[in-house]
Amino acid sequence: MKVLAIDTSNEVLGVGLVSESKVIGEYITNIKKNHSVRVMPAIQQLLKDCETDTGELDKIVVAKGPGSYTGVRIGVTIAKTMAWSLGIPLSGVSSLAVLAMTGSYFPGYISPLFDARRGLIYTGLYQFKESKLQVVMEDRNILATEWAELLKDQTVPILFNGNDVPLHEQTFRSALKDQAFFSHVGEYNPRPGELGLLGLYLPPEDIHSFTPNYIRLVEAEAKWLERQGKKP
Structure with missing residues (x-):
């Protein structure tokens, strides 16, 4: 089985090609450029270099968020379009879970995070058990200070990773002291190969109803709900 993995959910652009037994190829950049004009050429170049035709793909796996609203939409839209046009299944994976995979060596908990501005972060808590990534606390949008207080109740070391x-x-250093550990800069980028492996055997999504996981509403939607007297 050959799987194409697509991650445009944050500033890092990642495209990977994997099989059951290996990561065949990866394309990763971490630069401030428009994903919408770069992701398809990246996919085409990766498939060309790996001597793989789109007709040989068996599945598409996409990072479904959280992250940049625009970035998440770009990746999900392209993944849905490719899966539908090729007649192959599509699976979505948490963007934070992909990032957590870079801490697979760590013996404690892993807190991958993306900045969400105004002191907020997207994060969750993960661990590796029997060589498999498991969720300890679900992904959320939360103040970094509040997250630090929650983590103080844990009794294991915690690794923070991400750009x-x-x-x-x-x-986190102030709140958690010696309990806090931080990844090396070389481990900040989520790997599209890991994304593909995470989604390899996940059940397929309904392509037409599949939507990104933003976790929180965009500001315009939240304000509209407030005007309607509803809680966002």
Whole structure:
């Protein structure tokens, strides 16, 4: 089985090609450029270099969020379009779970995070058990200070990873002291190969109803709900 993995959910653009037994190829960049004009050429180049035709793909796996609203939409839209046009299944994987995979060596809990501005972060809590990634606390949108207080109740070391960790590192160091650990910069980027492996055997989504997982509403939607007297 050959799986194409697509991640445009954050600033990192990642495209990977995997099979049951190996990561065949990966394309990763971490630059501030428009994913919408770069992701399809990246896919085409990766498939060309790996001597793989789109007709040989058996599945599409996409990072479904949370992350950048625009970035998540781009990846999900392209993944849905390709899966539908090729007549192959589609699976979505948490963008935070993909990032957590870079901490597979760590003996404690893993808290991958993306900055969500105004002191907020997207994060969750994961661990590796019997070589498999497991969820300890579900993905959420939360103040970094509040997350740090929640984690103080845990009794194991916690690894923070992701490109936005430096923005909140002092918060976690102050609250958690020796309980807090931080990934090396070389491990900040989520790997599209890991995304493909995570989604390899996940059940397929309904392509037409599959939507991104934003976790929180965009500001315009939240304000509209407030005007309607509803809670966002």
